[in-house]
Amino acid sequence: MAIFVRAKSFLSSSLRSLTRSQRCNHTLGERGLQAELYSGMAPAPNPALRPIDTSKWKKIQASKVGISLSMISFPSWIVLKILHKGGFEAYLVGGCVRDLLLNRTPKDFDVITTANLKQIRKKFHRAEIIGKRFPICRVHIKGSIIEVSSFETVARHDADKEKALSSLIPKICDEKDLIRWRNSRNRDFTINSLFFDPFTCNIYDYNGGMSDLKSLKLRTLIPAHASFQEDCARILRGLRIAARLCLSFSKDTERAMYDLSASIGGLDKFRLMLEVNYMLSYGAAVQSICLLQRFNLLNILLPFQAAYISQHRATKNSMMLMKLFFNLDKLVSCDHPADSSLWVGLLMFHLALVNNPQDALVIWTFASVLYHGNWKEGVEFAREYTKLQVKFVPEISEFSETKSDEDLAKEVAQFASLVQDSVGVLTETSNLFESMSRYPFSACSGLVFVPKITAKNTAKLFDLMVEDIRSFINGRGRMSPEINFHLLGIGDPCETRFVLGKIILETMKAGPRGDATEIGNDEKDLQPKATEEILSNNEIPGKKVKKYAPSAFIPDGNRGMLKKQKLVDDDTATKNQEMVTKDELNDLAEKHQEFGKTCKLSENKTNSMQGKISEKEEKSKKDKEKKSRKHTKVVEKSKHHIALHTVSKKQQRVVRELNLREEDEMDNLEKVLWKEEVKERTEEHKGRAGKERNGVSSLSSLFR
DSSP, X not given: OHHHHHHHHHHHHHHHHHHHHTBOSSOXXXXXXXXXXXXXXXXXXXXXXXXXXXXXXXXXXXXXXXXXXXXXXXXXXXXXHHHHHTTOOEEEETHHHHHHHTTOOOXXXXXXXXXXXXXXXXXXXXXXXXXXXXXXXXXXXXXXEEEEEEHHHHHHHTHHHXXXXXXXXXXXXXXXXXXXXXXXXXXXXXXXXXEEETTTTEEEESXXXXXXXXXXXXXBSSOHHHHHHHXXXXXXXXXXXXXXXXXXXXXXXXXXXXHTGXXXXXXXXXXXXXXXXXXXXXXXXXXXXXXXXXXXXXXXXXXXXXXXXXXXXXXXXXXXXXXXXXXXXXXXXXXXXXXXXXXXXXXXXXXXXXXXXXXXXXXXXXXXXXXHSBHHHHHHHHHHHTTSOOOOTTTEEEOOSXXXXXXXXXXXXXXXXXXXXXXXXXXXXXXXXXXXXXXXTSOOOOOOOSOHHHHHHHHXXXXXXXXXXXXXXXXXXXXXXXXXXXXXXXXXXXXXXXXXXXXXXXXXXXXXXXXXXXXXXXGGGGSOOOXXXXXXTOOOOOXXXXXXXXXXSOSOXXXXXXXXXXXXXXXXXXXXXXXXXXXHHXXXXXXXHHHHHHHOOOHHHXXXXXXXXXXXXXXXXXXXXXXXXXXXXXXXXXXXXXXXXXXXXXXXXXXXXXXXXXXXXXXXXXXXXXXXXXXXXXXXXXXXXXHHHTTOOOGGGGGO
16 A cells, blocks of 8 residues: 555656646736636625636646547547538547546547537537537437537526626637636536547646546535535536546535535436436446445435345345345446346345345246246256355345245246336335335435336336246347347346346355445445455456556556556565565475376386377378378369459459448548548657657556
């Protein structure tokens, strides 16, 4: 830990020296600009005036912090390029810039431009303007949706503030900087207020977002109480970002979250569902639930689950609910999210178990049939693994291995029906209050936000199990055991059933002592920590370890989880390798002698084996010669055959190219131009970086 702190301080000093040399070359403001207006934002009736220090405005070259143009998605690049060719300024903004700095795959790429919304819509074939308060233009391109906003929209929405700010604008201040700065002041958090210009390869930071990102701190742009009063959904968004990136909160932000947590009850149900889905479907469900519980938000959004967690904290029992979501986090991620039906199905399954505890064999069979896709294989697997004495309280009532297939089928079908019925707790206030009678001392607001259409589709997943479990066929067939994340992301029923069964089986296999976050009795235990501190066995939830390019901020990106990397000098590493005690050497020598005795062959056996080996070698040589002769003949024939048919193949290729549509030709042309421009710009900016570096080593190399 001490090594990491020293490395972090060294990184801070390196970044400070870099940003001093990379600040805007032109004058960004005069010292006469002394105050900033927060009209309509500050909790006090009078506007709060604070000095603006324009010397802290930074312009940093993207290559210095590990960002290249190849990291931008192709659909986003097309949108940026079309707007730029039309004579408009176009930038990437918000969370995508933040994720690129952290070497993560952005959930989406948001674009902002100087064009107005009507001009944006005219530039693209498939685009529509949505939203009333803050309208944006959604552009459909290459199977993706890119959200494009306009600088003009924000300026028009805050017209009164713009008039007041006009008197504070210095005469020598650059107009483009002012446009970007004004827009950045309307963002939620400093780390989301960064702009990336892909055409100049510069990152613009007007609010200290880079330093907050480096120190892993979440801070609001304006006073936190004023920010959350303006939009209380920012509380949920802040918790979601902190859970996914393992950030800490500034004191002002943390205090405001506690004070204004109850205000989220007034949000629209669609907005609540959207934010909760982002929390639970993108690989950070466990950390999100911990933070929701810490800030007293879980008893508003999911009161039954909040009461369950509180009771288990008091009794110090293992929580099956947290282990289910832990195993969900191991499978999904920001670049491979799941549909909401998966986590809704997990909640339904757990609700049915808590209210109606089941035999362990029934749970094993239920999950195994979902996973294997048929009754026969599911029962065989369940009977084999039910020997593991897994004890979750109160979910598992007993253990039995002697049930007949008929009795087992009836009980599993009955349990599937209970799972379907439990969906009412998530959609109906009356059902929620009825279920809360199990926890009479727990508060319940009666808020339900899961859409009925989502609940209905999730309940349909278990229809086949209820109707005739023994003839149940998932429909997934003998597909690969690997998850199809495209189908999972769109809510395919077969894929969702398969993954749901996989999660339950993994939870039952691990048992109560398996790796998952347990919410401690102390509130401090709910603070988001590094991954190795959150998980009991230092296990990082992830499908595969992905190798990313080195970043100046995060040394390792493993499925979206932050990880503190120990920086060890070469000298200390070699010393640690040489530190072997005499006892260990003696043990190794004894083991080596024993191994030599057991593996030693007699001389007679070795001689006979050598004779056989020589005979085999002679035969193999003859076989190789025969095969080589045959191979040369086949090659000569194939060459002759290819020469005869090359003309016809060329003709077919020409016909296919002529039949291509105009759109495909334009797309291919755009792709070629895009790749060429990426190469040119990367080479150009590498040259600039080499000239401007003046012997200073790249920050990204610190974590290689």
